[in-house]
Amino acid sequence: MTVHPDVEPGRDFRLSDIWTNERSRSLVIQIVALLVLFLTLAWIVNNTVQNLENLGVETGYGFLEQPASYDINQRLVEYSSRSTHARAALVGFLNTVLVAVTGIIFATLLGFMVGVLRLSNNWLVSRLMTAYVEFTRNVPVLLHILLWYGIVLHVLPHPKEAIEPISGLFLSNRGFYLPRPVFEDFAWVIPASLVATLVGVYLFARHARRVQERTGKIYPVLSMSLAAIIAVPVVAYFAAGSPAHLDWPALKGFNYKGGIALKPEFFALWFALSIYTAAFIAEIVRGGIVAVSHGQTEAAFSLGIKPGWTMRLVVIPQALRVIVPPLISQYLNLTKNSSLAIAVGYMDLTATIGRISLNQTGRALECMSILLTIYLLISLMISAFMNWYNKRIRLVER
Amino acid sequence: MEGRGHIVHEKAQTLPPPVMSVGIARWLKDNLFSSPSNVVLTFVVIYVLWLIVPPFLDWAIFDAVWYATSRAECWDTGDGACWAVVVTRFDQFVYGDYPVSERWRANLAFVLLFVALAPVLFDGIPWRRHLVGFSIAYPVVAYILLIGGFGLPEVETARFGGFLLTIVIGITGISASLPLGILLALGRQSDLFIIRVLCVAFIEFIRGVPLITLLFVASTLLNYFMPPGTSFNLLVRVLIMVTLFSAAYLAEVIRGGLQAMPAGQYEAAKSLGLPYWKTMRLVILPQALKISIPGIVNSFIALYKDTTLVIIIGLLDPLGIGKATLSDTTWQGLSTEVYVFVAIFFFLCCFGMSRYSAWLERRLHTGH
Numbered sequence: 001m002t003v004h005p006d007v008e009p010g011r012d013f014r015l016s017d018i019w020t021n022e023r024s025r026s027l028v029i030q031i032v033a034l035l036v037l038f039l040t041l042a043w044i045v046n047n048t049v050q051n052l053e054n055l056g057v058e059t060g061y062g063f064l065e066q067p068a069s070y071d072i073n074q075r076l077v078e079y080s081s082r083s084t085h086a087r088a089a090l091v092g093f094l095n096t097v098l099v100a101v102t103g104i105i106f107a108t109l110l111g112f113m114v115g116v117l118r119l120s121n122n123w124l125v126s127r128l129m130t131a132y133v134e135f136t137r138n139v140p141v142l143l144h145i146l147l148w149y150g151i152v153l154h155v156l157p158h159p160k161e162a163i164e165p166i167s168g169l170f171l172s173n174r175g176f177y178l179p180r181p182v183f184e185d186f187a188w189v190i191p192a193s194l195v196a197t198l199v200g201v202y203l204f205a206r207h208a209r210r211v212q213e214r215t216g217k218i219y220p221v222l223s224m225s226l227a228a229i230i231a232v233p234v235v236a237y238f239a240a241g242s243p244a245h246l247d248w249p250a251l252k253g254f255n256y257k258g259g260i261a262l263k264p265e266f267f268a269l270w271f272a273l274s275i276y277t278a279a280f281i282a283e284i285v286r287g288g289i290v291a292v293s294h295g296q297t298e299a300a301f302s303l304g305i306k307p308g309w310t311m312r313l314v315v316i317p318q319a320l321r322v323i324v325p326p327l328i329s330q331y332l333n334l335t336k337n338s339s340l341a342i343a344v345g346y347m348d349l350t351a352t353i354g355r356i357s358l359n360q361t362g363r364a365l366e367c368m369s370i371l372l373t374i375y376l377l378i379s380l381m382i383s384a385f386m387n388w389y390n391k392r393i394r395l396v397e398r
Numbered sequence: 399m400e401g402r403g404h405i406v407h408e409k410a411q412t413l414p415p416p417v418m419s420v421g422i423a424r425w426l427k428d429n430l431f432s433s434p435s436n437v438v439l440t441f442v443v444i445y446v447l448w449l450i451v452p453p454f455l456d457w458a459i460f461d462a463v464w465y466a467t468s469r470a471e472c473w474d475t476g477d478g479a480c481w482a483v484v485v486t487r488f489d490q491f492v493y494g495d496y497p498v499s500e501r502w503r504a505n506l507a508f509v510l511l512f513v514a515l516a517p518v519l520f521d522g523i524p525w526r527r528h529l530v531g532f533s534i535a536y537p538v539v540a541y542i543l544l545i546g547g548f549g550l551p552e553v554e555t556a557r558f559g560g561f562l563l564t565i566v567i568g569i570t571g572i573s574a575s576l577p578l579g580i581l582l583a584l585g586r587q588s589d590l591f592i593i594r595v596l597c598v599a600f601i602e603f604i605r606g607v608p609l610i611t612l613l614f615v616a617s618t619l620l621n622y623f624m625p626p627g628t629s630f631n632l633l634v635r636v637l638i639m640v641t642l643f644s645a646a647y648l649a650e651v652i653r654g655g656l657q658a659m660p661a662g663q664y665e666a667a668k669s670l671g672l673p674y675w676k677t678m679r680l681v682i683l684p685q686a687l688k689i690s691i692p693g694i695v696n697s698f699i700a701l702y703k704d705t706t707l708v709i710i711i712g713l714l715d716p717l718g719i720g721k722a723t724l725s726d727t728t729w730q731g732l733s734t735e736v737y738v739f740v741a742i743f744f745f746l747c748c749f750g751m752s753r754y755s756a757w758l759e760r761r762l763h764t765g766h
Contacts (some may be wrong), residue, residue, distance in 0.1 A: 121436070139744050150737065271668075
């Protein structure tokens with residue numbers, strides 16, 4: 001005869017036993033949770049279907065093929081108002097990527113500099129950096145963007161009095177105009193040679209490391225790689241018969257024609273996002289350096305390792321273990337914050353598919369689902385990378 | 399026999415320490431001029447500050463115009479900042495479109511907010527136990543005061559604006575998201591598979607998308623999801639979204655605290671026979687929350703700053719008021735003044751919060 005362990009022998013089963021038994025209770029809770037979830041979802045879907053029927057709105061993603069009929073002033077690929085909504089979304093996506101990547105680069109440089117300077121033994125410098133971090137962190141990023149947008153528009157001159165930092169480059173309140181490379185036949189040689197060089201550099205660095213581990217002989221890997229990365233594409237460019245030329249911007253009427261234009265909206269957004277995120281990165285960097293125990297530096301010195309090498313070979317690798325995970329989540333934050341572009345009229349993903357396309361077609365469900373999916377994919381990719389990195393650098397303990 | 403040395407019987411005079419090792423000189427040497435590169439750095443910084451600070455002070459204070467009726471008048475009177483725009487529109491920046499005759503209610507709610515917060519934030523104040531009762535009742539009191547009821551005329555939430563709106567969204571979001579965040583964090587650590595999956599999915603979804611897309615969902619999609627004919631208040635929708643958003647971030651912060659608890663704490667509670675909720679309430683959460691204070695306050699600060707995003711779906715927070723002011727032709731072109739003013743407000747609030755968290759951390763520090 002089998003007796004359920006939690007029920008006293010000789011006692012009849014009571015309904016309350018379901019709740020007092022841990023296993024059955026957890027089962028009940030989970031079933032109820034699932035039921036509630038499905039009922040809520042069914043209710044929402046039902047409501048949505050009814051609402052859409054009442055409004056008589058068509059559904060489906062077919063509208064993506066229709067012409068968008070709005071203009072986008074900042075674009076990396078060909079686009080005109082006759083292009084499709086899908087094309088507009090692509091332009092928006094590339095604009096998001098542009099501001100995110102350039103912002104991440106500048107924020108990282110500035111953040112590392114500020115973070116290290118905050119630890120400086122020069123009182124004035126460390127206080128100044130603390131003030132920068134506190135003032136920047138405690139003000140909303142949207143405010144930074146609007147403030148810098150106002151300042152950029154105020155400070156930069158009209159196109160006629162444009163600043164020309166280098167001959168052929170024009171900076172005015174209409175934007176920053178750069179020459180645009182125009183590629184002809186055989187231009188693929190240049191990127192191809194670059195890729196080939198990178199592969200070669202990687203193989204060379206691996207070989208150099210093995211040789212050093214085996215014999216102690218050190219190759220000048222860094223300088224040789226840099227020289228190769230610069231020289232090979234240049235040689236390839238001339239060898240292929242200079243298959244590219246530059247399209248220079250020129251003042252025509254009230255504005256510049258030709259070249260690549262980076263709009264003031266882009267500048268304000270890029271600068272504001274960078275200095276805002278840099279303040280957070282500075283704190284992360286400072287925390288990471290402080291977290292490496294002083295004994296590590298002392299041990300390195302007592303082995304006779306030079307201060308510069310101590311920093312590079314002992315302190316920084318250990319600090320990076322602490323720095324990288326929060327640093328990457330700051331990169332993710334910067335990317336998500338770039339959706340505030342809408343406040344200054346920079347046409348990013350949110351502004352194109354999430355706002356103007358949505359308003360013009362009325363396809364709220366479809367547009368929002370595309371927008372949310374793209375952002376989710378970006379952040380899931382970054383989290384996946386972070387998990388992989390965390391696993392790789394985890395301290396191996398016995 | 400004559401001794402070769404001699405004995406000095408009076409005490410040698412104490413010399414003052416070298417000038418460079420005490421007082422200001424020592425401080426300057428250690429902190430500003432400790433090495434050649436530091437000397438250079440110090441002078442570079444002083445030069446940069448000298449380039450930036452005096453012109454900024456001239457602009458912000460000495461040459462500024464405080465009273466004027468339009469931008470043109472400002473620019474005739476002085477070269478500096480035109481603070482007149484802020485002075486003239488000050489009431490709007492504070493209350494938005496809240497009816498003038500009812501503004502005492504907002505003021506009273508604001509004063510009572512401090513009475514309600516004091517017993518929660520500080521444990522040394524007198525009659526704390528009684529005041530906590532008031533803190534719990536405060537949301538109802540504030541609701542009646544701000545919106546109406548019990549004889550007070552009703553004020554539509556669409557008329558809320560300015561700092562009033564920021565504080566309403568900020569405080570509501572903060573107080574609603576903390577319990578929700580704790581529940582989500584516990585759910586994510588739960589042994590119940592389905593609960594755990596649901597919590598992880600929710601947290602990852604919310605953290606994966608920007609807040610403004612969620613606010614767009616609130617303003618465009620929420621009406622589709624509700625039964626036909628229902629329409630509910632924009633402010634309520636925003637509050638729900640801001641709370642959910644902040645709760646997901648809080649959940650991750652608190653999860654960190656929960657994971658830092660040694661397994662011995664759970665085992666000890668179990669061996670005392672404490673059931674799950676008592677274990678959490680009496681043993682785990684007090685310790686886990688304590689170590690997550692810095693992260694929790696950072697999330698609160700982030701939420702408070704994020705309240706500015708409501709301008710994008712058309713609510714008039716201080717930035718919205720600022721934009722409206724700037725689109726008025728009398729004050730056009732004064733964006734720097736307006737945004738600097740709003741920035742000062744946010745800086746004071748957020749800096750205050752971070753100082754409080756640092757103080758609380760020191761206070762609760764029971765280790766060695």
